[in-house]
Amino acid sequence: MKMSIREAINQTLHQEMARDERVIVLGEDVASDQGGVYGITEGLPAKFGVHRVIDTPITESAIVGAAGGAALTGLRPVAELMFVDFLGVCLDQILNQIAKFRYMFGGQARTPVVIRTMIGAGTGTGPQHSQILYPLLAAIPGIKVVTPANAADAKGLLTTAIRDDDPVIFCEHKALYMDECEVPEGEYLLPFGQARTAVQGSDITIVGMSRTAVIAEQAAAQLAQKGVSAEVIDLRTLSPLDESTILESLAKTGRLVVVDESNPYCSMASEIAGLAVEQGFDTLDAPVKRITSPHTPVPATPCLEAEYVPNVARVVTAVEETLAY
Amino acid sequence: MDVPTRKLKTAYRLMKTIREFEERMRSEYQQGKLPGFIHIYRNQEAVAVAACLDMTNEDYIASTHRGHGHCIAKGCEIEAMLLELACKEDGLCNGKGGSMHIADMSKGMLGANAIVGGGPPIAAGAALTAKTLGNGAVSMAFIGDGASDQGTVAESLNLAVVLQLPMIFMYENNRYAEFTKSPKPDGRIAERAGAFGMPAEVVDGSDFFAMYDACQQAITRGREGGGPTAIEAVCNRYYGHFEGDPQAYRDQDELAQERAVSDPIPRFLADPRAAALSAESIAEIDAAILSEIDRGFEVTYAAADPTPDKLYTDVYIHYEGRLR
Structure with missing residues (x-):
């Protein structure tokens, strides 16, 4: 339903x-x-x-x-x-x-x-x-x-x-x-610590969570029209974190963009970039890119708020830069 | 109010146990045999014992950093407590809590608390459980005069009134918040609690019988659906904030005077209502207490420390992620 x-x-x-x-x-x-x-x-x-x-x-x-x-x-x-x-x-x-x-x-x-x-x-x-x-x-x-x-x-x-x-x-x-x-009818349970591969792809991995998973999917759809095959991973749970799904995808694509609405320092994006460097270093073909909100509070004015949050265009650009590395 | 002889014995045994337990702890601590910080409860024993005497294991207390007396009054085993205070593997909390976080869920003792004012919201939650299940249990938060100023305490007072929780706010006004003398006159804390809309009274915390009377009324009110009660027990903090605090900030003459007049144990024994306790039975109880404490220390010093792998246990019941 x-x-x-x-x-x-x-x-x-x-x-x-x-x-x-x-x-x-x-x-x-x-x-x-x-x-x-x-x-x-x-x-x-x-x-x-x-x-x-x-x-x-x-x-x-x-x-x-x-x-x-x-x-x-x-x-x-x-x-x-x-x-x-x-x-x-x-x-x-x-x-x-x-x-x-x-x-x-x-x-x-x-x-x-x-x-x-x-x-x-x-x-x-x-x-x-x-x-x-x-x-x-x-x-x-x-x-x-x-x-x-x-x-x-x-x-x-x-x-x-x-x-x-x-x-x-x-x-x-x-x-x-x-x-x-x-949404499935009746009783429906999802295990913690298991990310969802929202889009299958082979050229690059985009990791998102909450709203940035939706943004990542939208970016992947745009990229597909340009002939780029992006894999999108929605973390679903941040603690526990499904590290193996991220690392397996990275091993397949060799490239990683993380999209996270957090402020940049000590963000989930930083955590996942650290994971990729520490445990996926040999599989990286390009530097990891982090798309986050800036190190500012969230402004009330809609025009600045639109600048604040990660969006599809920023993800697409980051993916293209990573692929061009 | 007549207190049955059996209860008198229990009350005396518990007050004296707290006293002997802590005096022995102090001495061991001063010799460097116990780790961490300890906060001694001496001269406040009548408060904890009167408060918990009519409680069962199904009733709850949330304690404070000065919690050894609350533990003993709520029925925690001496040996298991000592093992915990020495941070041993077989302690109540496997050595991971120590003095300031000791808990015994089987006794309804929801933890000492190293955050001043941390306990009352938790006690309110336990009272909400009792109210929701309708099981007649009550929940008590012990709160120092220092903690009485915390926002968590005000929030809990308010919630308890709004939801009519079976809860008792047991203020222990020993007139010193850490190193600072309370600027509030005695009674101001109860007055403040009462302003939230609950019965609140000031009681002499060194007088076991007065305390027991007030606690019985509060507990009965809670069990019968009458909502929360506040009690301000005015008492004396015999030693410093923590063991090793020389109390240079206190007037020494005043301290000596307070110590003498506010010791609840001789006062209890001198009260005509305790006349049923014979000298023989007191001597018997005293001997049993000392031997239990001796045995506890013997076991504790022979006990094992937690093994290094225990660092990673009991963070979660089940966790699908990485802990290291």
Whole structure:
């Protein structure tokens, strides 16, 4: 059935709440009639009641921390951190508490919490509502970071996230919510740590994640018209990272462009470029290129925001330069 | 309020265990035999013991960096605790937590916390579990006077009121936040908690019986769906912030005076309500405590350190990626 990412996430929450009564949803506005800013939780309170779909005050440390504490004691909470930018308010509860429970308690703890959060630029929401920040999260041992790029993956990965016994941060790109594709009916799970080869190709590998996977696919379609066969890899999960799919593709094509909406330093693009140099050096026929956002905040004005985010033209140019090396 | 003899014995045993356990720890620590930082709880024993006396393993506590007393009061085994404080393989947390992150999930002890104010949101989450499951359990956050100023505490107070959580905010006002004397008069913390819309009272934290009375009411309120309670236990921090802190910032005469009047153990024994405890039974309990601690240290010093491969275990339950 064809549906948007927004609908796929909503359907998955319905399915998992119906399947397991330990699953609760909490966050700001989640129990409102509108189902939050983008209607993601629409219909949940009517079906499952406000004791399982819980509106909270605008206090992110309490939301995330309580979700962690509830997970530690037997529930399977899905907390909503409305925008990932609000990580600035509640990072301690993720970094020092939830991520470390299992390790610092010597394996006694089980913390099956999912933190759903909106990421990304492209909708004019400005410096404090548009960041990516997933490299910051992927750098923390003890949590998993998931970045779906289409509705089918959103369903498969969110189902897996809710059933996973470790803490998972589920990153939803706000510019992709209305993107539609075919989504499998019924129960659908996708394993973590397995990237998707979105386009098969032989001349060059383009790696993307979340929205940049979509951009990479669009670039590959343009390149195909110019006779370039680009392979596109959508990482799906950043932690765990599917290194072997990247390295196998690189071994086949010899060339690598990574497209990442992060700021450049310590980005996922840097991580993957490092991987290619360290473990794929012999297979490289050209330097690795990183297409990222610049080392600036996200501007509110749409004309500068359009400059900020990676786009198809930049990817096509980078691919052509890499092929010409 | 009459306290049954069995409970009196337990209360005395736990307070005295905390005292002897920590005094022995201090001495071993000073000899360089224990690693890391330790924060001693002396003179605050009545708070933890009164707070946990009517709890079961299904009730939860979130502790602080000064957490040894909370652990013992919640029922953690002495030997397993010592093994953890010495960071041994068979410690409660396999040596990966140590004093400031010790936890015992089987006892509902959700961890000491090296982040001041880190625990209350977690305790609120445990209270949310209890409320959601409707199992009558309660959850308690221990909070120092320093932590009482943290935003996480305010957020947790608010959430507990909004969701009517079965939660107790157990403030331990020992009047010193690390090296700095609290500028707040006693009672201000309870007043602040009360302003969020929950019953809040100030109790003499050196008086076991007053504390137990307040805790029983708070726990009953939580179990019966009456929502959260705050208790400000005013007490004395006998030693420094951490072991080795000479407390040069304290007025020494005042400290000596506070130490003398706020020791909860002689005060407990002198109370007519503890009269049922005979001298013989006290001596018996004391002897048993000392031998348990001796045995614990013996086992601990003979115990193995974690093997190097343990660096990589228990980061996740299952991880499809690379850890090194």
